[in-house]
Amino acid sequence: MEPSDPPTTPLRGIHLEAHASGDARIQLAARDQHIYYRDGVRARRRTVAGGPVPECPYPGLAAFGPEQADWFFGRDGLVAELIDRLDRRLDSGGVQVVLAPSGAGKSSLLRAGLLPALDRAALPGSDRWPKLVLTPTTDPLWVLAANLAALTGGDVVATVEELTTDPRRCVPMLARASRGPSGGPDTRVVVVVDQFEELFTLCADDRQRRVFIDLLVHLAESDAGLVVIGVRADFYPACADRPRLRAALQDAPLVVGPMSEPELREAILYPAEAAGLQIEPGLVELLLRDLGATANAGADREAGYEAGRLPLLAHALRVCWQQRNGSTLTVRGYQDAGGIQHAIATTADRVHDGLDAAGRLVARALFLRLIRIGEGTEDVRRSVSRAGLLAASADPAATLAVLAVFTQARLLTQREDTVEVTHEALLTSWPRLREWIGADRDWLRAHQQIADDTESWRRGGRDVSLLYRGTRLAVARQWLPAHGGDLNEAERDYLDRSYAQQRTQTRRRLALRSGLALVVVVALVLGALYWYTNRQRDQAQVLADSRALAQASQDVATSDPALSVMTALAAYRTAPTQEARNQLLREYLKHSQSTKVLSGLSGKLKVSHTSRDGEVVFASTDMGRSTLFVHAATGTVRAEPLAAGYVVYSMVAPDGKRAAFIDETGTPGWFDVGVDGTTGPVRRLPKVAGFTVFYNAPQDAAALSADGRMIAVGMKDRLVWWDLETGVKTELAAPPGTVNGLWIGADDRTLLVKTVGEQRDYGLVAVDLSTGLSRAVLDRAQDRQFLMSGDRTAVATCLPQGDDQSVYQLVRVADGAALGSPYPTKSVHCGLVGLDADGRRVLVKDEDGSLLDLVRGAKLSSGIQLPGLATPITDLIASGDKLLVAYMDTAQLTYTELPPGTRTLSVVTQVLTRDGAKTISLLKDGSLQLRPADDDDDRLLARAPAPQPAWDPDGNTLGLSGDGTLLVNREGSNVVVVRETESLREVSRITTARPTSPPPTTVGDYLATGHKQPDNNFGYYFDHSGNLLTVADTQVQSWDPRTGDQIAHWDARAVLPPGGEINSVGPYPAANQVAVVISGDPVVRIVDLITGRTTTTVETTPDLISIQFDAGGRYFALLRQASVVELWRRDPSRRELGPFHSLTGINSTPWVARFLGGDGRFVIAANNSIRIHQIGSQAPVDSYEFGHPNGSGQGSPYYFIDLSSDGKTVLYADDKGIGGTLSLDPASWMPKLCGAIGYRDFTPDERAALPASAPPGHLCQPTG
Incomplete structure (x- = not known):
């Protein structure tokens, strides 16, 4: 404490005692410990919290909700x-x-x-x-x-x-x-x-x-x-x-007017007291003064502040909590935050200034889209769909990143599908935002009107009478040169159609003014024009419908994934527009690893159970709505909403012939499920008096017996069960510590109940239903996890042991005896995910994901990619000869097949064969593998052993010859090996000039990149004539790849100026010639390796890093500093396209950029997209927009490892390293997507809700 601090009342019941000797120091505190640092009259305090950090009772700019009623005072x-x-x-x-x-x-x-x-x-x-x-x-x-x-x-x-x-x-x-x-x-x-x-x-x-x-x-x-x-x-x-x-x-x-001073004091002090916080003396008075409340306002008088300033106080209190000392809100913390007058602006400016230049531009555009400009009223915030914001953004990834930081600061609020400014106070309290609005106010109002009219036109069935014409169209079009990029696709389409209609009408009026002498000709011309216009209009409508459906698919991608897939399929079948294809691609990337995707429920998925074969699923949401899915694992999925009231627990019998539920009133019901998926009548059972619900993780709070004749439910104080045939209800007292985990034993005479103690020690007891006696199946143990087998005869359990491992064990339910062999892992955290019917196979989440055999105590497979946030259904599904795991998140239930063996390889790098049909992988041990590119074909076609002596391949590249028959790889400091591509048989082993060693790799390098320092002093590749070129420092050598004989040897120092450095030595489309790039020199030298002469030069830019020529030598691509790529014409030498900024900022992330043939086409695969450019065309001639991994819109992008020669097959991976080969042919994506959604078609309601007509007939045709 400070000597000047006021005296404090001793805390009752607290006894502190300490002993020391010598030079020891003792610091004791009954609660928070405050440590003061002084510099003359200045001081700073640091606090060590004496207990758990209290929750913040002040929501800031956000309104209080019902869940915060305990903090709502005044x-x-x-x-x-x-x-x-x-x-x-x-x-x-x-x-x-x-x-x-x-x-x-x-x-x-x-x-x-x-x-x-x-x-x-x-x-x-x-x-x-x-x-x-x-x-x-x-x-x-x-x-x-x-x-x-x-x-x-x-x-x-x-x-x-x-x-x-x-x-x-x-x-x-x-x-x-x-x-x-x-x-x-x-x-x-x-x-x-x-x-x-x-x-x-x-x-x-x-x-x-x-x-x-x-x-x-x-x-x-x-x-x-x-x-x-x-x-x-x-x-x-x-x-x-x-x-x-x-x-x-x-x-x-x-x-609602201003609060009185006593009410304000309540609003400040009482939430802090409720949350266990203290407020430093003087802070309340300072807050009231800065708010503008009169100091002498009495209990019945309103304070003298403007009512609209209350959010400023709320935000200031939240910032005070963020700047608190331990559990105390302080005056210094309030002052550091800028006080009431500046707290919002300080927070907003801090977030804004933390963005890079591009992010700040995105933030400006984002906030302006979230504001509606008032006409005669104040400006207001508006709620905008997240999908619409991203569609209107030139850089969706940057938009999502900006959204995330402003949402974290509580300046923006993101709901399930929408985004909005948290409070109007931000519009008046953030000067920067007011400047943005003032600078573009007229355009913002005009854009607002265009958006409103576009929506009215869309809702009006695209009635042409609602299109702009005359002065309104002219006024709207005058904004396009400066602000056309601010319009989204629908708004551009609306203005384009308005302009097209006006042009058509103008042409018609001009045609009608012609003389009578040309009546016949005019009639013919008008007839042709009418036919042409109608044809153009019909084609434009089809394209617009396709784009509208693609946008609709994107809009429901998070809320109804299966509907999103169907809508994307409909969009592409309507017309193969770029937008439809890209949306179909994103859906494929999202669901290609899923065996089945079930969605379309009202609300967020809360409870879901499946039959043992996965064919029947009964699911319920947080809104109490329930849906039955049949043929969920195979065949055509059918979904049937069930009118059962507000369902809190849902259940399915193992054979799928019966399903049951319990509603919020404690009333159970059940119904039969026919072989064809039809459902019988719902039959109700007696209600439970005083029913309480386990809303948190309710998945196993109720159970249906294996024979479908009994329902049981657990509460903290009681166990209740019903006989479905007689309707008789029975109750027993629950074992002490009962929580939400209950199963009916295999004999139907026992309830298995999860219990917990005060130290997170979990156990399992078996309760005899006839006697009420209970016995322990699993003794309570701290941090124990367990899963019940599908037949309820065994339980898989996991216990952390020591500081470095956890042990998985199978236990028999009948007597609690251990079965099989224990399986230890190196992780201290248990990760039980799912267990099969007899308890033999268990899925666990350890370093990645593993399937264990607990009878043998062995690992069956590993490298299984498991979702991070979704909730698993713990009963594994046996569908035919496949073992599946089901996961549910808020919007969908997915089935994923578990591999029978280990599929994950420790790969350093990969390449595609020239035709894209196979992949060659360089493994961590230096060995090579040739496999089919099809991810479903796991055959090993050829293998090359690891090099001897051992060589660390990290940083190696694999190079293919132009005809694709030969492969080159490095197997030593100055050793490269040439192999046949189809067999990986060694053809020649070449020892080159020895390069200098690369810089040493530090621990920091590994932490930053995961790789050792790159060896930029050594390179190798095949040239255009098929010879192998190696570059060791400045020593350039040409080799016959089949014999290993040296053809030429040239030292690049011959062209270096004093002190100069070689940036790169690359291939040139002529025999035995290379392109030499010297650091800082804009002149690229083409050197003949046989004679050592410079045959020609190419003038470029001084910041050139490397150059790449097309096969004909007419065009070349430059890689400049900051990862900027440009396309140039050779004769005359000039830049044709670029710079392409899509590579800016990419460091270690793999990307591909190269020519496709000799016709001036160039492909760039980077930053979530593959774009093909053609010299002579400013816009890409083709593009594939990948979106973000898993549709998250956040995190690292996809990266690209290789492309086939024709650019039609790509080798890619996401931010977790999951990927493979992908054909860029939509026809290859559709069967997988159709299978994932169970060959569903639109329901009449779904079809009616589409923004455009979907193609008639079936979207997907079952394969059999």
């Missing part, structure tokens, strides 16, 4: 006033308006104040009322219909159509919902519409606005609904212009 009076008004509306009806300036806290009031109060039964019975919370977004009808459909079990599309036709239909819908399981005569459905102003800022369809308002009014005036809307005060005029809202505005609206 508005109790306002919440009570709102509850009182809603109580009166139970009798009077009508919409309750909550009106507040931006930043006054209305969203927090509704979400963290009102909703928790209703859940506490603040109104009679309100704890049982369903509650819908929504914001209008761009499509308010769809959002409201989706919420109503989720509540009633109806179809969203049908609900939208029904409500649009007759808004009054919402009342009987809610009445049906209110008569659900929790319904009663006084049950209401609470509808809270937050950010109601989005109806005017984001929704461009006035008809939708009217219908949405009518719906809310009908609901509020009925006995079934209670409607609350929160609207910004500056949108009061917009609401007042609507007659049906005007009445609500005049009927006791609740106005």
Whole structure:
């Protein structure tokens, strides 16, 4: 402590004692330990936390949510006033308006104040009322219909159509919902519409606005609904212009104003107290002063600050927490953060300034797309789809990176599919953002109008009457030269079609002005023009439809992967546009390793169980919606939503003939599943009184017996089971420490229950259902993991032992005896993933992924790539002769085949044969392997042994001759070996001039790159005539590759100026000639190795690193500093294309750039794309956009190792090293994708929701 610190009250019950002698120092603290550093009058404090770091109770710019109600203070009076008004509306009806300036806290009031109060039964019975919370977004009808459909079990599309036709239909819908399981005569459905102003800022369809308002009014005036809307005060005029809202505005609206000083103190102090934090004396007063609150405001007086400044206080408090000392929020931390006035700007500028120059440009474009420019009102934030932001970006990878850093700083909020500015306060408190808006305000408003009109045109079925014409088109087109790149594809298409229509109309008018003497000719011309225009229009429509479907596929890629695949297939079958092909490619890369992909559920996938053969899957989501999939492993997948209420646990019998569930009320149900996938009627069983749900990891909280005749569920205090045939329910007290893990024993007379102690010591007990007695199957042990076998006769367990290993063991359930042999691993962390039916084979996640045989205590296969974030279904699936593992994430369930043997090779580098049909791999031990390029064909075609004496191949390259028959590899410091490509038989062994040793490799080199220092002093390659060239320092030698005889030897020092250095010696398309690049010299010398003479020169640039000529010698490519590539014409010498910045920033990541033949085509494979350029054409003539690995949009890119000679096959890998060969032919991707989605077709609802017509007929034809 500091001597000047105020005295503190001694902590009760704490006794500190220490002993020391000599020069020892003792530092004791009952809580946090504060250490002060002084420099004269200046001081700094460092704190060692005395306990766990408290959670932050201040959400910053984000609104408080229901889950943060325990930290929401200062508005109790306002919440009570709102509850009182809603109580009166139970009798009077009508919409309750909550009106507040931006930043006054209305969203927090509704979400963290009102909703928790209703859940506490603040109104009679309100704890049982369903509650819908929504914001209008761009499509308010769809959002409201989706919420109503989720509540009633109806179809969203049908609900939208029904409500649009007759808004009054919402009342009987809610009445049906209110008569659900929790319904009663006084049950209401609470509808809270937050950010109601989005109806005017984001929704461009006035008809939708009217219908949405009518719906809310009908609901509020009925006995079934209670409607609350929160609207910004500056949108009061917009609401007042609507007659049906005007009445609500005049009927006791609740106005949210500034908080009083006591309320502000509560909002500052009480969350800290609830979270176990302390606030340094003086900080509260400083916060209130900077906020503008009057110091003398009393308990009944509002403080003198502007209501909209509350987010500044919220952000400042969060930053104070980030800068705290231990568990204390300090004045110094607040001042370091910039105070209330500057905290937001300081945070935003810190994030912005941490970006590179390109990232800052991306940030500017990103924020401007997230703002709607006001006309007569303040500017507002708007919610934009993530897919739309990426589609509009020239660099999606950079956009995702910028999104991530601003989201981490809580300045942006990312939801499942959308992005928005966290709070409007950022628009006024960040000067840089205000400058961006002011600099481009007119364009932003014009772009906003174009976007709105494009959306109206799309929703209107692309009616040509909605296209621009005349002055509107001219005004829109005048922005294109400066801002055309800011438009997304749909907006460009809208303006292009508007312009095309106007040109057509202009041509028609001009044609009609011709004289009568040309009537016949004009008729013929107009007829041809009409035919041509119609043909062009039809072709343009097909292309536009294909692009729209490709975008739709991208939009649902994360929320419904199977639908995304189907939509991508439909897009490509509509027209093979670049966009459709690239989306199909991304879907293939995402799902090529999956045997099956199941998706399309409403909500986030929470619980899923499969039959033993994987053919039947019963899944439920966090919204309680459940779906049955049949023929899930083989054949054509069929999905059937089940109307079973809010399902919390779902189950499937091992034979797939019966499925069961338990809903949120504790009522079980079951139904039979026919061989053809049809389902029988749902049969209900008696309800559990006082039912509690394990919402966290509920996968094994309930069980269905192997014979399908019994359901059991566990709670913390009870075990309950039902006989399905008789409907009899039985209960027993649960063993102490029961948690969410329960299985029915193989004999149907035992329940196997997971238990836990206070020290994370997990065990398994067997409970006899007839006696209630229990016995230990697995004794409790700290950090124990275990999985139950599919037949429930064995359990696989894992225990960490010591500091360096874990041991896996199989245990018999009947008596707890160990089976088989234990299997130790070198990891201290257990990684059980899945277990097969009899418990013999277990999948574990160790260094990568391994399949173990616990009977023999042996490893069956390794190198299995397992997803990092998805949740495994622990019963492995036996489908025919295949063993599968199922994983579920929030949107999909995937089946992945487990390999029968080890497939992962420790590969240094690989090349494709010239035809792309085979791969040659250089392994870590120096050996070579030739295999088929097809990833499904694991045959070893040829092998070359490791070199003797041993040679570390790290850094080696493999080179193929021009005709592809010979391969060269380095096998010593100055030894290269030439082999036949087809057999890897050694043809010749060549000893070259000895190069100087490369720089020594340090530990830091390995940590940074994973490789030793590259040996740039030695190189080798085949020249255009088929001879082998080696370069050792400046010694250039030409060899006959089949005999090993030297043809020529030349020392490059002959052309070096004093002190000069060779950058590169490369091939030249003439016999025995090379291209020599000297550092800093723009002149490239072409040297004849036989005579040593310079035959010609090529003028380039002084920062040249290397040069590559095409086969005809007419063109060449330059690699300049900063990894910049340019394409040049030889005669006359001039740059034709580039610089291509796609290689900038690539260091050790492999990439490919080379000519394809001698016609001026050049391919660059780097940074997630393969692009083919043609000299004479500015844009790429072809491109393949890979996206990001696993569709994440984040992390390292794909990298490219080799291309076939024709550029049609690529050898690639993702950021985890997973990849292989890929044919760039979409026809080869479709069968795999069709198999992955189970040959599904669009349902009528899915087809109706598409933005364009999909091709008729089957997307996929089953193979048999």
